[in-house]
Amino acid sequence: MANDALHTDHELISQMAAGGENAFTQLYQRHWQKLYLTACKKIQDKDAAREIIHDIFLDLWKRRQELAVANLPAYLHKALHYRIINRIVSKKDLFFFEILESSGKSLYEADQALLAKDFTALIATWVEALPERRRQIFVRYYFQHLTTKEIAESLQISTKTVQNQLNISVQFLRARFGHLLSLLIMLEEISRQK
Template structure:
């Protein structure tokens, strides 16, 4: 990015911090399209992409008085990255559930839906607590459905490192949640028969 563009960004950030909606609008116009294209591509859903970009800019406006941004494109890129991960973790991805478990058809579909919602909430908390690189690998593999080779190439690390990080994450997941699924299913069955 040119120094002139950086200077414009810094001036608009200063004005926005002082409450200028016009400056905020100019920043939005400068960056929304690139962020929208990135989000839509990574999420595979343009309406979700639009929602995520809206959230990034809404957060920027809300925190305008306390933020110290030196490189706006980098800041927006990182903010978008985390919003995308949260969106992927927050939505139920059937591919991921198929990989983790295949319980067959449930006679108690409503109970099953509630259990999956509870499980998703627990899983989301767990994923958020992973070290950043491990979380990135985990999300790309299970939610973006990339191969270990693709992830290694994107992150500029070895395929073996990707496989090791996935293995550690899955072992931890099994250790902490493996016992939980049967208990939740049993509790749901018992409460259903009461």
């Protein structure tokens, strides 16, 4: 059993594909906590975060024979991202009524909050459409708040490459959503305060 901890994710995925429940358990134990903490930060609901993580790993087990995953942490993070977006979209109407029930909220404020959620989902969809490396850089810089140097080191590329990829992303974002850029800045500030 002590040697099991030395297996890479890739080896455990192969074992899991062959029906290895122990390999699945090890993968779960390695990755659930980081996913859970990320989910809690994003949706601020511990029970919902647990449910999302459970669903992600249940899906991983169900699809174990057909999965071809090169980077399990990235795969799990992307799965979490999509589950959170789906949850936000499915809860949109409930969110609207919760805002209205809060004391002192106007219809205008409720509408603005919904627009902010919609814009966040739009940006998330746009980010997912970026080429893989550019997306990694964009997410790490704007959502994980890493420096260009930290990103360059983690991806083993030059700082200049990171800066160029960020510039390309921002130029495209401005061209597509220039009129909404002030809202993006506002959302960025709100996310940093949480």
